[in-house]
Amino acid sequence: MLIDIQVNNKKIQAKKGETILETLSRNGIKVPTLCRMENFTPTGACRMCVVEVEGKSGLIPSCSYPVEESLKIKTHSPRVLKARKMLVELLLSNHPDDCLYCASNGNCELQDMAVELNIRERRISGEKTKANIDQSSPGIVRDPAKCILCGRCVRVCEEILGVSTFDFYKRGNKTAITTSMNKDLNFSNCIHCGQCLLVCPTGSLHEKTSIDIVNQMLSHDDTKVVVQYSPTIAASIAEELGYRSNKDVNQVLNAILRKIGFDKVFDSSFAADVALYEQSAELADRIKHEENLPMLSSCCPGWIKHMEQSHPDMIDFVSTTKSPQQIMGTLIKSYLTEKEEFAPENIFSVSVMPCTAKKFEAQREEMTHKGVSDIDAVITTRELLNLIKLYGIDIHSVAEELTDAPFNTRSSAAKLVSVTGGLSEGIVRTLSYHLTGKELGNLKITKLRGLKDRKEVYVKVGGQEIGIAVVSGLKNANKLIEEIRDGKSKVHFIEVMACPGGCINGGGQPFCNDEKVLRNKSKTIYDLDQKEAIKVAHKNSGLVNLYKDFIGDPLGEKATKLLHTKYSKRDVLL
Amino acid sequence: MADLEKILEQYPFVQRDNLIPILQEIQDNYGYLSEEAIVKVGRYLKMPTAKIYGLASFYHHFRFNTKGKYHIKVCNGTSCHARLNTLIIQKIEKLVGIKNEEVTKDGLFSIEETSCMAACGNGPVMSINDEFYPDLTIEKVKEIIDSYKRLEE
Numbered sequence: 001m002l003i004d005i006q007v008n009n010k011k012i013q014a015k016k017g018e019t020i021l022e023t024l025s026r027n028g029i030k031v032p033t034l035c036r037m038e039n040f041t042p043t044g045a046c047r048m049c050v051v052e053v054e055g056k057s058g059l060i061p062s063c064s065y066p067v068e069e070s071l072k073i074k075t076h077s078p079r080v081l082k083a084r085k086m087l088v089e090l091l092l093s094n095h096p097d098d099c100l101y102c103a104s105n106g107n108c109e110l111q112d113m114a115v116e117l118n119i120r121e122r123r124i125s126g127e128k129t130k131a132n133i134d135q136s137s138p139g140i141v142r143d144p145a146k147c148i149l150c151g152r153c154v155r156v157c158e159e160i161l162g163v164s165t166f167d168f169y170k171r172g173n174k175t176a177i178t179t180s181m182n183k184d185l186n187f188s189n190c191i192h193c194g195q196c197l198l199v200c201p202t203g204s205l206h207e208k209t210s211i212d213i214v215n216q217m218l219s220h221d222d223t224k225v226v227v228q229y230s231p232t233i234a235a236s237i238a239e240e241l242g243y244r245s246n247k248d249v250n251q252v253l254n255a256i257l258r259k260i261g262f263d264k265v266f267d268s269s270f271a272a273d274v275a276l277y278e279q280s281a282e283l284a285d286r287i288k289h290e291e292n293l294p295m296l297s298s299c300c301p302g303w304i305k306h307m308e309q310s311h312p313d314m315i316d317f318v319s320t321t322k323s324p325q326q327i328m329g330t331l332i333k334s335y336l337t338e339k340e341e342f343a344p345e346n347i348f349s350v351s352v353m354p355c356t357a358k359k360f361e362a363q364r365e366e367m368t369h370k371g372v373s374d375i376d377a378v379i380t381t382r383e384l385l386n387l388i389k390l391y392g393i394d395i396h397s398v399a400e401e402l403t404d405a406p407f408n409t410r411s412s413a414a415k416l417v418s419v420t421g422g423l424s425e426g427i428v429r430t431l432s433y434h435l436t437g438k439e440l441g442n443l444k445i446t447k448l449r450g451l452k453d454r455k456e457v458y459v460k461v462g463g464q465e466i467g468i469a470v471v472s473g474l475k476n477a478n479k480l481i482e483e484i485r486d487g488k489s490k491v492h493f494i495e496v497m498a499c500p501g502g503c504i505n506g507g508g509q510p511f512c513n514d515e516k517v518l519r520n521k522s523k524t525i526y527d528l529d530q531k532e533a534i535k536v537a538h539k540n541s542g543l544v545n546l547y548k549d550f551i552g553d554p555l556g557e558k559a560t561k562l563l564h565t566k567y568s569k570r571d572v573l574l
Numbered sequence: 575m576a577d578l579e580k581i582l583e584q585y586p587f588v589q590r591d592n593l594i595p596i597l598q599e600i601q602d603n604y605g606y607l608s609e610e611a612i613v614k615v616g617r618y619l620k621m622p623t624a625k626i627y628g629l630a631s632f633y634h635h636f637r638f639n640t641k642g643k644y645h646i647k648v649c650n651g652t653s654c655h656a657r658l659n660t661l662i663i664q665k666i667e668k669l670v671g672i673k674n675e676e677v678t679k680d681g682l683f684s685i686e687e688t689s690c691m692a693a694c695g696n697g698p699v700m701s702i703n704d705e706f707y708p709d710l711t712i713e714k715v716k717e718i719i720d721s722y723k724r725l726e727e
Contacts, residue, residue, distance in 0.1 A: 158622075167628030180624035181609050181638070189622070573609070573623050574616060 020062035035150040093126035104203030136184035139192040139356030146204040153196035162475030193302035194356030194507015226264040229352040232418035251400035270407040271328035272414035276537035281554035284434035299323040301361035302498030312569035329374030354506035380508025409542035412532040420472035420502035421448035436462035467491030473500035642684035651690030654697035
């Protein structure tokens with residue numbers, strides 16, 4: 001139902017049940033916010049969104065006030081602006097004055113707001129918050145001094161991830177955000193997914209960057225610096241590079257990375273195919289022997305850490321197949337070095353991932369071989385964009401190039417892995433091959449597509465109904481695991497991605513809080529799958545050769561040694 | 575910690591409203607909320623420990639450290655504050671070498687700032703274990719703390 005309200009002396013239409021803020025933004029009137037997040041219930045904590053409503057004595061927070069018939073609102077009256085300005089001035093009063101050196105310089109909502117409100121002098125100066133920077137996590141750096149207590153990280157971690165690493169500590173002017181018992185992040189139950197740093201409005205939470213070490217290694221003459229990039233990257237940075245948004249910039253990216261100086265450039269999609277091939281073989285094996293079902297996916301490092309700490313009873317159910325990043329890392333330091341006669345120690349293996357938890361995964365003890373880690377440095381999508389900027393590469397002058405042999409082939413199934421449901425789709429396609437030797441009739445499984453947080457589908461594979469459940473947003477995994485424990489779920493395979501929507505919405509991706517952009521990115525990937533000829537992992541010619549020349553059979557001795565891993569219970573403060 | 579289980583048993587319904595009474599009872603029995611206790615309560619109520627820690631830290635009543643043999647409570651109510659208890663607190667902290675909410679390494683002293691002790695006419699006030707000390711001055715505080723130190727020599 002539509003109702004008329006008056007905003008800044010102009011009549012506009014509001015939908016009943018909306019908040020004032022929603023009506024305003026639908027009508028193109030921007031009201032600043034600091035604590036608000038799309039799809040979350042409003043808390044009204046920051047008071048930045050206040051507006052003047054005729055007949056009300058105080059200013060009204062528009063984010064939590066429902067529209068009413070014949071409201072008369074002023075969004076930018078002198079009184080409102082004065083209040084907003086004062087709020088920002090107060091937030092700045094105890095904020096460190098180091099914008100130029102801040103990780104979020106140029107990307108900071110507080111800074112933007114100070115600019116918008118034209119704050120040009122310090123009227124209020126308070127005591128600065130003193131706090132130690134927590135550098136303990138391999139992926140996330142936390143600087144409590146820059147925290148403005150908006151509570152977004154607390155809510156994302158609780159309501160989307162179901163992890164609850166953070167909460168408010170103490171009260172009044174002593175309020176802070178802290179982990180349980182004030183521990184450092186690496187002792188906490190943080191899964192390093194990075195969803196909190198996507199929503200942090202300031203530089204209080206940011207990724208731990210590895211650009212410096214990558215740069216240093218690039219200038220070493222006797223070190224071969226190889227790079228792999230996740231299937232998600234090429235499909236999600238087109239816009240940032242200045243192309244139309246739904247282009248897969250794979251070949252441009254190859255050329256850019258070579259220009260930066262990487263000796264070899266690989267697309268992790270090859271390894272994603274290997275992971276699909278190996279994981280579906282594992283699933284087929286478990287289905288044949290009817291053991292350890294449902295099999296849980298293993299490629300999301302955030303989920304793996306969560307499982308190890310919160311659901312250690314599920315360890316046997318989790319696929320032992322390594323993630324694509326680690327498979328590629330292993331192959332580079334075994335197959336490639338053997339083929340090209342390098343010493344693994346002289347290779348510096350960099351991986352570009354949409355994820356901060358991948359930084360954690362790369363330094364896991366299980367992911368090393370004779371003291372040499374399979375992956376030496378992980379940089380996020382954002383860091384890659386910085387690197388491109390740093391090298392000043394003119395994107396429009398590069399000619400498209402291919403990735404390097406021997407990992408230069410892929411199926412389109414490997415690209416699907418970036419979106420929630422895509423891993424399952426890829427696995428079902430190859431599962432049919434493993435179980436029956438035949439191809440699946442219809443390769444496109446529509447019910448597994450879309451950004452919904454939970455999907456369930458039954459697919460007929462060789463006369464057998466195979467149940468697949470897909471969850472994204474880790475909180476949903478907790479619910480599903482409860483159902484498995486209670487024996488309520490009868491599925492065979494469960495795909496878990498910690499970030500809502502899958503890797504395209506990972507904690508290392510460019511900052512964006514628009515669902516439309518996410519849908520666009522997933523469409524890019526589905527379109528690619530539609531167009532390409534090779535849609536199944538087991539038909540990837542490079543993969544076939546790799547198994548023939550080097551690995552042998554899936555789940556065989558060499559495959560187990562190189563492509564599989566193990567998990568162990570983790571003792572952290574839950 | 576067998577007794578902790580007994581405390582939990584008294585709350586057979588696993589619901590979050592039981593959190594504060596449970597924490598109160600634990601503190602009454604043990605004098606503070608240990609990490610171990612918080613983990614157990616979290617497991618029992620199916621709550622993340624960060625949430626329990628956050629909630630407990632909201633109330634001054636809850637503490638996360640053991641008490642020293644001599645537990646010093648300094649009133650931080652409005653009236654004592656107006657009578658410059660900040661100087662008293664600073665002096666105590668200097669004398670025993672720890673800050674609010676901490677315990678000395680030898681386990682002798684601990685400091686806690688409390689809300690009003692209801693002796694406003696005689697502020698600033700502090701108590702050590704069950705002994706109350708009114709009308710504090712910096713000199714008086716030194717004498718009192720020294721007397722406790724002497725007891726231990």
